[in-house]
Amino acid sequence: MFCLALGSTLTMTGRPASASDPVPVETPVWTGTGSCAAAACHGGRREPIGLKGSEYSFSEAYDPHSRAFSVLYNDRSLVIERNYRRLASLEAARPFEDDTCLRCHVHQGYDARTPWSRTPEFAVADGAGCEGCHGAAGKWLVPHMEYGWQGLSDRQKYEVFGMRPTKDLLARGQSCTECHVGLGSTDVNHDLIAAGHPRLNFEYGSQLAKLPKHWRVDDDKARHPDYEAKVWVLGQILTARASLDLLESRASRSIPDDSTSPWPEFAEYSCFSCHHELVQQGWASANATQLPKPGSLQWGTWSLPMAKVLGPLGPGLDADESGSTFGQLRELMSRPVPDAALVANRARAASDELGRLAESINGVRIGTGDVRNMLSAALKLDESSRPLDWDGAARRYLAIVALDKALADSDPSAPGRPDQSALGRLYKDLDLPLQVDRRGGIFDSPYRFDAERIKGDLRSLLSAHSNP
Ligand code: HEC
Ligand code: HEC
Ligand code: HEC
Ligand code: HEC
Known part of the structure; x- marks a missing residue:
């Protein structure tokens, strides 16, 4: 049997990382979920929650x-593909063979033209498999079963073997954003949204909470006593960072003379900037054929960090301050045709800045005082300078829920927790119902969004908070 020749492996590939030498070094090889599934490994009896050894059976049964991959055969996918590729009929649509879809619905970087990056056992049918989060297993599959593996640090497992440190909340969240926000040219842009793809509204805390888990959240909380707050704060930064990386890519791709990439990319802006009629009539009759007045496009309503809530934890992130990195980017992006080269350049710098901030926040414990301050700020937030749209209201709701959970973890009877029934009403009023449009597409649309009603919900939350 293979024996983990640790010393020699480390000297062969374990050289110190530098900027010019990104890790892991070689093209990753994906071995597929089937290689995890043996009964003695992760295919044991299915148990309700994350019993060691049953991760595969559990995921197969419950994890979306x-x-x-199989959703790529459903009607919605066929319609998306037909609209997106401008095909004559649904019969001609083959989304399950389109790399654009497979790069998120199977694994990051999937490319049909590089079969050598997958072992013969690899099966696309397994969908977004274990390796999307745990890292391509070509180099770690065998070693991780061997004597000696347990003694390695998370860093060695990642840098030498490519296994991601999923216990680390920052590294974990990064893997989610690669598919739930986008990665370079892997992009759910407005063309894909208008074709019928759901808009990606990633929020780390709620997505992690929603995911049926094959591990114990209690273990997460034992490792990170500030788990709920940490996930929310890191999520703010990670979403913004991934969105900036995507913006850099969108801008750069649009520059070459023969480029067919749209610019400015509409998915960067608040949908309501153009789809005014949305409120009563839904996307289908959205009066979006005329571009709005210059300057009226609201950039980054979903992706910018909620700087006023983050407070001192997120210094310099406030896009309302014209001198800040985000203020400058917002100004650039609200021009009718933003200078793509300049945007790419600024987006890169802002992303790097956020990378450093994420590392430093990941290394400190967020105290109860900070949580209280953030929660009050989320409840009191005054955004009267801008119309309240679905993005703003939904993000506020998610912030309040996350920070309330964080407060409850430190002290369930803590004073100042928001009124739970008012929170429930807000959730109901934010509901995103599905819409069917004239081309047979299905859209997630806030067509019932009623800003006055939501403002009422927010006011009653605040007053219940101020007079408990
Ligand atoms: C950037 C990554 C990405 C790309 C590219 C992408 N998707 Fe998706 N897709 C997602 C994510 C993430 C979701 C889940 C969205 C959510 O609910 O939060 C999703 C959801 C969907 C859904 C809804 C699934 C359901 O259960 O209702 C369909 C259908 C779909 N995608 C089809 C496609 C097709 C067809 C393509 C290619 C033309 C494609 N996707 C390309 C990431 C992507
Ligand atoms: C959506 C991302 C994601 C996917 C997909 C995923 N995992 Fe995980 N997995 C995690 C996270 C996050 C953890 C918790 C942190 C940890 O223990 O490393 C975890 C934990 C584990 C653990 C350790 C459990 C424990 O209690 O210590 C195993 C083993 C595991 N996963 C195997 C698998 C297998 C096998 C698959 C595919 C069938 C899979 N994972 C798919 C994210 C994922
Ligand atoms: C390899 C790409 C990939 C990675 C990595 C990934 N996801 Fe997903 N995720 C998807 C796709 C694609 C869907 C849509 C599947 C469907 O609806 O059939 C999805 C669906 C989901 C859903 C259900 C849809 C919803 O919004 O209710 C949740 C929750 C989710 N992912 C959470 C996570 C979290 C948390 C992480 C990181 C720990 C993560 N995902 C990592 C691709 C990915
Ligand atoms: C700058 C203006 C602009 C912005 C911002 C914008 N759209 Fe659009 N949208 C349009 C135009 C113009 C069309 C019609 C042309 C087309 O299909 O691309 C359209 C079409 C659509 C359609 C197809 C509707 C149909 O009946 O064919 C959907 C769905 C859609 N947009 C959703 C969105 C979402 C979701 C957002 C926010 C992420 C958004 N749009 C942001 C201008 C915009």
Whole structure:
């Protein structure tokens, strides 16, 4: 049997990392979920929650990721593909063979033209498999079963073997954003949204909470006593960072003379900037054929960090301050045709800045005082300078829920927790119902969004908070 020749492996590939030498070094090889599934490994009896050894059976039964490939055969996918590729008929649509879809619905960087990056056992049918989060297993599959593996640090497992440190909340969240926000040219842009793809509204805390888990959240909380707050704060930064990386890519791709990439990319802006009629009539009759007045496009309503809530934890992130990195980017992006080269350049710098901030926040414990301050700020937030749209209201709701959970973890009877029934009403009023449009597409649309009603919900939350 293979024996983990640790010393020699480390000297062969374990050289110190530098900027010019990104890790892991070689092209990753994906071995597929099947290689995890043996009964003695992770295919044991299915148990309700994350019993060691049953991760595969559990995921297959409950995790939506295991269905990520099979959804490409459903009607919605066929319609998306037909609209997106401008095909004559649904019969001609083959989304399950389109790399654009497979790069998120199977694994990051999937490329049909590089079969050598997958072992013969690899099966696309397994959907977004284990390796999307745990890292391509070509180099770690065998070693991780061997004597000696347990003694390695998370850093060695990642840098030498490519296994991601999923216990680390920052590294974990990064893997989610690669598919739930986008990665370079892997992009759910407005063309894909208008074709019928759901808009990606990633929020780390709620997505992690929603995901049926094959591990114990109690273990997460034992490792990170500030788990709920940490996930929310890191999520703010990670979403912004991934969105900036995507913006850099969108801008750069649009520059070459023969480029067919749209610019400015509409998905960067608040949908309501153009789809005014949305409120009563839904997307289908959205009066979006005329571009709005210059300057009226609201950039980054979903992706910019909620700087006023982050407070001192997120210094310099406030896009309302014209001198800040984000203020400058917002100004650039609200021009009718933003200078793509300049945007790419600024987006890169802002992303790097956020990378450093994420590392430093990841290394400190967020105290109860900070949580209280953030929660009050989320409840009191005054955004009267801008119309309240679905993005703003939904993000506020998610912030309040996350920070309330964080407060409850430190002290369930803590004073100042928001009124739970008012929170419930807000959730109901934010509901995103599905819409069917004239081309047979299905859209997630806030067509019932009623800003006055939501403002009322927010006011009653605040007053219940101020007079408990
Ligand atoms: C950037 C990554 C990405 C790309 C590219 C992408 N998707 Fe998706 N897709 C997602 C994610 C993430 C979701 C889940 C959205 C959510 O609910 O938060 C999703 C959801 C969907 C859904 C809804 C699934 C359901 O259960 O209702 C369909 C259908 C779909 N995608 C089809 C496609 C097709 C067809 C393509 C290619 C033309 C494609 N996707 C390309 C990431 C992507
Ligand atoms: C959506 C991302 C994601 C996917 C997909 C995923 N995992 Fe995980 N997995 C995690 C996270 C996050 C943890 C918790 C942190 C940790 O223990 O490393 C975890 C934990 C584990 C653990 C350790 C459990 C424990 O209690 O210590 C195993 C083993 C595991 N996963 C195997 C698998 C297998 C096998 C698959 C595919 C069938 C899979 N994972 C798919 C994210 C994922
Ligand atoms: C390899 C790409 C990939 C990675 C990595 C990934 N996801 Fe997903 N995720 C998807 C796709 C594609 C779907 C849509 C599947 C469907 O609806 O059939 C999805 C669906 C989901 C859903 C269900 C849809 C919803 O919004 O209710 C949740 C929750 C989710 N992912 C959470 C996470 C979290 C948390 C992480 C990181 C720990 C993560 N995902 C990592 C691709 C990915
Ligand atoms: C700068 C203006 C602009 C912005 C911002 C914008 N759109 Fe659009 N949208 C349009 C135009 C113009 C069309 C019609 C042309 C087309 O299909 O691309 C359209 C079409 C659509 C359609 C197809 C509707 C149909 O009946 O054919 C959907 C769905 C859609 N947009 C959703 C969105 C979402 C979701 C957002 C926010 C992420 C958004 N749009 C942001 C201008 C915009």
